[in-house]
Amino acid sequence: MLAFIARRLLATIPVLGMVAVFVFLLLRLTPGDPAAVIAGDNANSQQVEEIREKLGLAQPLLTQFVIWAGKLLQGDFGESFFFKKTVAELITQRIEPTLALSFFTIVLAVLIAVPLGVIAAYKHDSWIDRGVMGFSVLGFSVPVFVIGYLLIYVFAIEWGVLPVQGYRRIAEGFWPFIERLILPSATLAVIYIALIARITRASVLEVLGEDYIRTAHAKGLTDRVVLMRHALRNAAVPIVTVIGIGIALLIGGVVVTESVYNIPGLGRLTVDAVLARDFPTIQAVILLFSVAYVLVNLLIDLSYTLLDPRIRY
């Protein structure tokens, strides 16, 4: 087990190395000059050149990479071109909203989707099943921003029960913090509810056909016990896998949702940094997402051993 974790962590090093090289090159090989953005519309080419010199962009690519990678290895993400702060500072400021939003989204999605999927499988081919499946098709097809504005319109504008947008730190009080996360989490959760409910249904349905389910019935257990104790845990591995993929995909979803609800998180930071061609920030954020992705996957793999005793690393 420990050897497995060590092996997996070691394997992430080349992955992150490749991500670093790729992001670095991609940013520099696409058109758009950070110096021009910083200098503004009225600057002349002399000024732009000076800024470029100052940012270190005039040096050869390889030199730039070596400097950046060297600092990175010492834990220094560099300084933002645009925000006049270190990248580390920027990220620390922005990470809380994103973490909070992602966390609530996943919790909300799992709490709603898993029971829905189980019920749909149990009531296979009934109107409940068809209802859940219909909802999940809808959840897949409607874009995040449409759901977002729809929820804002109904809950914030028409009924006025929740704030339209914005974010409060948890340090500023629990309710204001939660209140502003409900709509964004719900918005973002819709697609995951659809995804997880579907896979739960399929997975439970398959397990319900297994011999040990028949054995469980033959023992005189009630349907509820058969479903919860015997079926769900056996169906868990694919469900957990999809939840893991969901967490990884959240990164994309967060960008739109943070924009719709005006939440100052990493998603918004990414958008702003890309628009400003803020190379150090983009590089750091993408590397961070990659690390998160790798870790989530590792956790998912480790969770298999808890769910299924046959899986051992």
Add this chain to the structure above:
Amino acid sequence: MTETPVLDISNLTVDLPPGADRPKAVEGVGFDVRPHEIVCLVGESGSGKSVIAQTVMGLLPKTLKPSAGKVMLQGEDVLTAGAARLRELRCTRMSMIFQEPMTALNPVMTCGDQIDEVLRTHTQHDEAERRRRIRAILAQVRLPEPDRMIAAYPHQLSGGQRQRIMIAMALVLEPALLIADEPTTALDVTTQAQILELIKEIQRSHATGVLFITHDFGVVAEISHRVAVMQWGRLVEFGPTREVLSRPQHAYTRMLISSVPSMTPRVRSRRADAALVLETKTLGKTYISGGWLGRPTTVRAAEQVSVEVRRGETLGIVGESGSGKSTVARCIARLIEPSDGAILLGGSEIAHMGTGALRPHRRRIQIVFQDPYRSLNPRRTVGESIIEGPTNYGMARAAAFARARELMQLVKLDPLSLDRYPHQFSGGQRQRICIARALAMEPELLIADEAVSALDVSVQAQVLALLDEIRRKLELAMLFITHDLRVAAQVCDRVAVMHQGRVVEYGEAAEIFTRPGHDYTKALLAAAPGRSWEFGAFQGA
């Protein structure tokens, strides 16, 4: 013998949903099971024997509905019992064990918890008392180290141990009726013998009535007091076992019993100077897994296997699961590469040939696999499946189809059905198609890997006859992999008995079956169910 029956089924009819191959799954069936008695319910697949078991337990799929009759369990009609009452009866008055103990146990729950669940559901005992009872029942089913068994997950136990856990779970509350649905079919023959012995023993000591479902007359002869024979949803014969086995009244029963292969090997004439087709020299296959930062594990699946097959001769490789018999077959067919040793196919050494060099030799060895349902591509017509090999080796389509039609005749199927799909054929017909497919390549060696194990006895007898006829007609060399000693006795000229990856005994079939030399062979022969019964030698016929 005048005790009231534990189970009394009368005039039971179960309807099939519209569109099935017949309107009733079970029609007008009636028989009883008394305390202290084992009643075998025998029949081929589709005869309705499992439907009866499921009806008694109230576990029928929703699409099947009992429409007439009574199923009295100790005087209570289970057909009219509600869902809650049925749940109460399960495991307390009637219990069921199933064919495949691996899949019948929940893989993510410990065995102890699974037995405990029965006690928690049906009794008010506290934890200490439940624990005491679990240990007691584990001792009764002869499982050693109760603490280890309680903490073990099903996959950590052997097949026999798992079935013992199932039996423990079924019997922990001492039900009056035990329904055993093919409980030993998935087990090795030596394990099967032990489980049968256990069921007999427990049934004697607990006054339990046992309804034992099986397709195997060997098992019937071994354990049952009375036997009920089913055909197409109807009960065709019911009576004391000796009576039915020696003087069957119904033609179907006679046919079934006569189809059971004899344990006495058949001596067949063959030429001693026939050409050598296949020879393996100290063939071995070792699997190594793990490595890189972990401990590598080594499994010797087969070691030092040296056998030979001549033209027109059948060599049987006999062994239990995990003995390495299939590994040897796969090495010979070069589906996997052996780790050491040599394979001489008509003089060419193919053990370590590369993919390209091997290709011309591939057609010389063909395999027929165990499961005819899964070894044909369901989305291709059988004609396409048969000609695929020959056309791959350059035969023109028209010629290949002409050959396919001949082969269909050879395997006794309608040549006009070449454009049908596998699902339109029965299991036995599909296996014939698989044989035709293999023969289309004009192989020198035909490997039959448990090729008749998934078939009903009557169909099995036909397919065995067919294989033998083909071997004679085409003078094929045949390698017959099987776990079934009866089958081996009937088709093999020579036999290699495998145990734990090694050939422990190798020689003439007649010799090995009558005078086994190795202890393992002796144990294997002693374990064969119904070995003392000569099936088909009817009295007063």
